[in-house]
Amino acid sequence: MNLQKLLKSWFLFISIGALLGTLSCKDDTPDDTIEFEPTPYTIVIPKNFPTQLNIPADNPMTVEGVELGRYLYYDSRLSGKADEGMPMTCATCHLQQYAFENGTGKGIGTTGAETHHVMLPHINLAWNPGVYGWNGGTPSIEDDVKAVIYDPAEFASTNEKVLAAIKSVPMYPPLFKAAFGTEEITIDRIAKAIAQFIRTQISSNSKFDKVLRNEASFSTSEGNGYVLFATEEGADCFHCHGELGNPLMTTHGFYNNAKDSVFDTSHDRFSVSGKSSDIGAYKVTTLRNIELTGPYMHDGRFQTLDEVINFYSEGLVYSQYAHPLMHKLGPPWEVGALLNPQEKADLKAFLLTLTDTVFINDPKLSNPFTTK
Secondary structure (H helix, E strand, O other), rough: OOOHHHHHHHHHHHHHHHHHHHHHHHHHOOHHHHOOOEOOOOOOOOOOOOOOOOOOOOOOOEEEHHHHHHHHHHHHOOOOOOHOOOOOHHHHOOEEOOOOOOOOOOOOOOOOOOOEEEOOOOOOOOOOOOOEOOOOOOOOOHHHHHHHHHOOOOOOOOHHHHHHHHHOOHHHHHHHHHOOOOOOOOHHHHHHHHHHHOOOOOOOOOOOOHHOOOOOOOOHHHHHHHHHHHHOOOOOHHHHEEEEEEEEOOOOEOOOOOOOOOOOOOOOOHHHHHHHOOOOEEEHHHHHHHOOOOOOOOOOOOOOHHHHHHHHHOOOOOOOOOOOOOOEEEOOOOOOOOOOOOHHHHHHHHHOOOOOOOHOOOOOHHHOOOOO
């Protein structure tokens, strides 16, 4: 009998000890070792779009990252002179109503310096293969964000200024923790979050898209313009802006498109590649929302679409560096596609079908500080 009591007491002692040990281990576990599980953000690839996206392995898309990036995209505290009454945000030069371009041409930074190029629109950059900017010298959106922060012609800021400004805002540490697992705020995390938001800026609901999806039909003029766009016998636009049915409206290539015969090679593709064939070559921009993204060309020399069409029709300038795909160019007689007035009107009518009013009014892409 005494032996049974002794065994029961010993069993109870062992059980309590094990329980206390378990509780002790739980209490000693730091909160930051709890597994971090952000919500995956899935980009829904529109019909007829390429299925291959360029999402860096070290910056996967998450709902929390996109939300944080949206706030940072519209936050003037990233600007180097925000504290001096000269605020500047990503959206200063990339306005939604202009398809995330600035609508005026070159940007003016917080120091008053002017960019050497016009702004490139933030449209469907999730499909960019890794050649950002007019000369393709930037390999990722993340790198571009960091360059903008430091560029004297843009934010003209420093790590210290940016981090101090963002850390001072009570809402940000929880947003960074939700997106990245801890409240630590770094330039890399800022760039990653903004890049995630930019990759959600997807334009896929223009009339052109609806025609591709058999949801609409071109008018006679628009259809004629599409034929001009997509044939060598016509305006021959498709070699640089994509084959028939290409919804991105760019090949992401770099071409000297016969604008000049004398070249500044400081900022062209040659300045990156060192190849003589890239002298005077610049990025082929998307034609999506082209109605909204003027002035046109890398230096904004053309103010209107009509000027652009006239240039490709009868304004090409011969040089040895003009790209071979400029089939309508050849000394001394060929200076362009030589379109008649009706053909010009038809080509413009087609280009206007690339305007996406859903994109420029999407509340998910708008300023969260002002959106109710």
